[in-house]
Amino acid sequence: MRILAYLAKRLVFVIPQLLGIVLVSFLLVKSIPGDPAVLMLGPTATPSAIAALREQLGLDQPLYMQFLIYVRNLLHGDLGTSWQTTRPVLEDLLQRFPATLELVTFSLLLAILVGVTLGVYAARNPRGWVARVSDLYGLSAGALPDFWFALVLIFVFYTVLGWAPAPLGRIDMIVIPPIPVTGILTIDALLAGDPEAFWSACSHLALPVLTLGLLNAGPILKITQSTMETMLESDFSRYEVLCGVPQNLVVRHALRNALPSIVTIISVLYGFLIGGAVLVEIVFSWGGAGQYAVQGVLNSDIYPVLGFVLFSAIFSLIVYIAVDLVYFLLDPRISN
Amino acid sequence: MGAAEVISKTENVSGDAGKAPLIDIRNLRITFPSGGAEPKTVLKGINLSVQPGEIVGLVGESGAGKTTLARSILGVPPAPGRIAAGEVHFEGRQILSLSEAELRRLRGRRLSVVVPNPRAELNPLRKVGDQIASMAKIHLNVSRKEARRMALQMLRDVQIPDPERRMDAYPHELSGGMAQRVVIAMALICNPAFVISDDATSGLDVTVQAQILALLAKLAAEHGSAMLFITRDVGITAHFCDRIAVLFSGEIVEIAPREALFLEPAHPYTLMLLAAFSHSPKLRDSWSVPETARRRELAAGCQYADRCPIAQAVCRTHRPPFAEVSPGHFARCHFPVRHA
Numbered sequence: 290m291r292i293l294a295y296l297a298k299r300l301v302f303v304i305p306q307l308l309g310i311v312l313v314s315f316l317l318v319k320s321i322p323g324d325p326a327v328l329m330l331g332p333t334a335t336p337s338a339i340a341a342l343r344e345q346l347g348l349d350q351p352l353y354m355q356f357l358i359y360v361r362n363l364l365h366g367d368l369g370t371s372w373q374t375t376r377p378v379l380e381d382l383l384q385r386f387p388a389t390l391e392l393v394t395f396s397l398l399l400a401i402l403v404g405v406t407l408g409v410y411a412a413r414n415p416r417g418w419v420a421r422v423s424d425l426y427g428l429s430a431g432a433l434p435d436f437w438f439a440l441v442l443i444f445v446f447y448t449v450l451g452w453a454p455a456p457l458g459r460i461d462m463i464v465i466p467p468i469p470v471t472g473i474l475t476i477d478a479l480l481a482g483d484p485e486a487f488w489s490a491c492s493h494l495a496l497p498v499l500t501l502g503l504l505n506a507g508p509i510l511k512i513t514q515s516t517m518e519t520m521l522e523s524d525f526s527r528y529e530v531l532c533g534v535p536q537n538l539v540v541r542h543a544l545r546n547a548l549p550s551i552v553t554i555i556s557v558l559y560g561f562l563i564g565g566a567v568l569v570e571i572v573f574s575w576g577g578a579g580q581y582a583v584q585g586v587l588n589s590d591i592y593p594v595l596g597f598v599l600f601s602a603i604f605s606l607i608v609y610i611a612v613d614l615v616y617f618l619l620d621p622r623i624s625n
Numbered sequence: 626m627g628a629a630e631v632i633s634k635t636e637n638v639s640g641d642a643g644k645a646p647l648i649d650i651r652n653l654r655i656t657f658p659s660g661g662a663e664p665k666t667v668l669k670g671i672n673l674s675v676q677p678g679e680i681v682g683l684v685g686e687s688g689a690g691k692t693t694l695a696r697s698i699l700g701v702p703p704a705p706g707r708i709a710a711g712e713v714h715f716e717g718r719q720i721l722s723l724s725e726a727e728l729r730r731l732r733g734r735r736l737s738v739v740v741p742n743p744r745a746e747l748n749p750l751r752k753v754g755d756q757i758a759s760m761a762k763i764h765l766n767v768s769r770k771e772a773r774r775m776a777l778q779m780l781r782d783v784q785i786p787d788p789e790r791r792m793d794a795y796p797h798e799l800s801g802g803m804a805q806r807v808v809i810a811m812a813l814i815c816n817p818a819f820v821i822s823d824d825a826t827s828g829l830d831v832t833v834q835a836q837i838l839a840l841l842a843k844l845a846a847e848h849g850s851a852m853l854f855i856t857r858d859v860g861i862t863a864h865f866c867d868r869i870a871v872l873f874s875g876e877i878v879e880i881a882p883r884e885a886l887f888l889e890p891a892h893p894y895t896l897m898l899l900a901a902f903s904h905s906p907k908l909r910d911s912w913s914v915p916e917t918a919r920r921r922e923l924a925a926g927c928q929y930a931d932r933c934p935i936a937q938a939v940c941r942t943h944r945p946p947f948a949e950v951s952p953g954h955f956a957r958c959h960f961p962v963r964h965a
């Protein structure tokens with residue numbers, strides 16, 4: 290019941306939150322210098338042709354009118370058209386956002402696996418070598434640029450060893466992609482029962498996922514380690530030891546109590562990576578949503594940018610609501 | 626620490642020298658790293674034994690080392706303390722020399738502890754029924770269902786109202802008194818031979834305290850458990866302890882059967898303590914050693930000399946012997962109080 294009341298309260302705020310985000314990003318995007326009409330028509334365009342196009346695009350209207358028109362269109366499910374791809378932004382994003390989501394989700398799963406495992410191990414053995422390595426790792430993982438790490442991995446696993454496919458997209462050119470259902474290639478391939486497409490998609494995921502997964506394991510590791518240390522030193526863990534609870538069970542219970550903090554950092558990373566993966570997307574020609582938005586920024590193509598912001602914002606809101614639900618499940622004390 | 630090294634022979638302070646004690650603590654010394662070269666000695670050679678079924682009270686002011694003793698008996702002194710010397714003989718074994726795995730199997734099953742402030746010590750995210758049941762499951766190798774049945778029975782035994790519903794309660798949903806009962810249930814579910822109650826009721830109000838202590842004593846008797854009953858309140862021990870030891874600054878300064886301790890206290894500190902407790906609750910609250918006095922440990926001589934009203938020159942130079950003033954009644958004092 291409390292969960293439902295909470296959800297209702299959360300959802301009431303979603304619309305104003307989204308509106309605010311759209312307004313701020315609209316103003317920001319509009320403040321970027323550059324005239325799309327000029328870019329669209331090229332260097333040989335006449336001033337009158339440019340003026341005509343500006344009028345057609347609504348660029349001659351005052352800013353607030355442009356914003357109201359954009360919002361009105363949004364309410365009709367129209368996110369505008371990209372002049373670069375000449376397609377509706379919604380269509381473009383529905384194709385590209387799943388690509389980013391797939392990349393980021395698998396990366397995060399790897400980061401969780403590495404970060405939580407090492408973090409728990411380091412907390413159990415604070416003087417062991419894993420703890421020392423993890424200190425170093427926690428420091429350096431944050432300092433390594435991801436595109437650089439990606440290039441190193443490409444050099445080693447593609448150029449030298451030849452184990453990985455060329456960093457050109459999400460699936461081999463010669464493999465026919467599965468019929469899009471979710472837009473997530475691995476899942477679509479499984480749905481279509483196409484093992485060849487599945488393996489091709491997996492092999493293309495390997496290096497970018499390794500890049501983002503290993504780099505983002507750092508913060509998860511640090512949080513897991515410090516929270517687990519606190520939990521293992523806390524009164525209830527000490528009491529369990531006094532009661533003769535076996536060590537591995539004490540650790541399991543402590544991990545359960547540490548989960549809320551770990552879930553928090555994971556959700557923050559998830560929201561961040563949707564946009565934060567853009568350099569890696571570019572290195573691997575991923576064709577993801579981040580890459581699409583950056584192209585938009587560079588070419589005064591504002592609707593892809595705004596569409597991306599909107600998608601990311603909705604995604605983050607979903608993640609945060611999901612996380613709050615997880616807190617509800619994890620901690621019986623959150624009842625008011 | 627010169628003071629501690631003076632203890633050379635093991636002093637027999639068991640209540641009934643004829644019978645084999647259930648647990649026999651010999652010359653237990655616990656030190657804490659102190660920053661300096663010399664670690665700080667918090668327990669200075671404790672000798673204490675308890676007979677099967679006996680309830681021994683251990684009274685001491687805040688900082689005397691009571692919790693340190695309770696945990697060290699179980700082989701886990703509070704961090705970063707370490708067991709510098711000593712033995713604990715229990716059911717025919719020197720348990721401090723057992724492997725960690727063997728010692729773990731004794732803790733909670735044969736030797737258990739009732740902790741103070743249980744709402745902090747219980748895991749906040751686990752239902753109390755599960756926490757009680759897991760004691761039985763871990764130690765007695767019973768099925769999950771049987772463990773739950775036993776846990777429910779324990780909740781009835783500790784007289785928690787509406788036990789079926791409390792099985793699924795979380796610690797934060799319980800009152801302090803109820804949480805205390807839960808911890809007692811956890812301590813007794815495996816029928817331990819020896820229960821240590823460490824200041825178990827200090828956080829509760831007086832009427833609840835009395836109820837819970839009565840319950841604890843009754844259950845310990847029913848389960849056939851001997852008990853070390855640790856408290857700051859000497860008054861409580863009068864109700865149900867067979868013998869009482871007085872701990873001062875990491876050292877047992879007096880031990881005696883209950884009547885002897887209350888009627889004929891031999892150590893000046895015990896005398897002061899009884900006087901203070903019979904007088905005012907205010908004195909009781911202020912009853913703790915100032916940290917500076919505690920740190921100034923005498924290399925030789927009596928630990929209590931600084932505060933003792935009848936201290937003589939010899940008290941500062943010579944460590945008093947632990948002398949038997951009457952059968953089973955020992956005091957560490959050069960000038961034990963005589964009663965006509």
Ligand SMILES: Nc1ncnc2c1ncn2[C@@H]1O[C@H](COP(=O)(O)OP(=O)(O)OP(=O)(O)O)[C@@H](O)[C@H]1O
Nearest residue numbers: 657667686687688689690691692693694704705857
């Ligand atoms: N981490 C530590 N480092 C150094 N000394 C410590 C540490 N923990 C406890 N001590 C010392 O050990 C002594 C005994 O502490 P202990 O907790 O056993 O006392 P206590 O008798 O249980 O007191 P209380 O009645 O307040 O619970 C204290 O004098 C304290 O100064």
Ligand code: SF4
Nearest residue numbers: 927930933940958959
């Ligand atoms: S030995 Fe001396 S100082 Fe210590 S308690 Fe006895 S009389 Fe007091």
Ligand SMILES: [Mg+2]
Nearest residue numbers: 691692693824
């Ligand atoms: Mg204590």
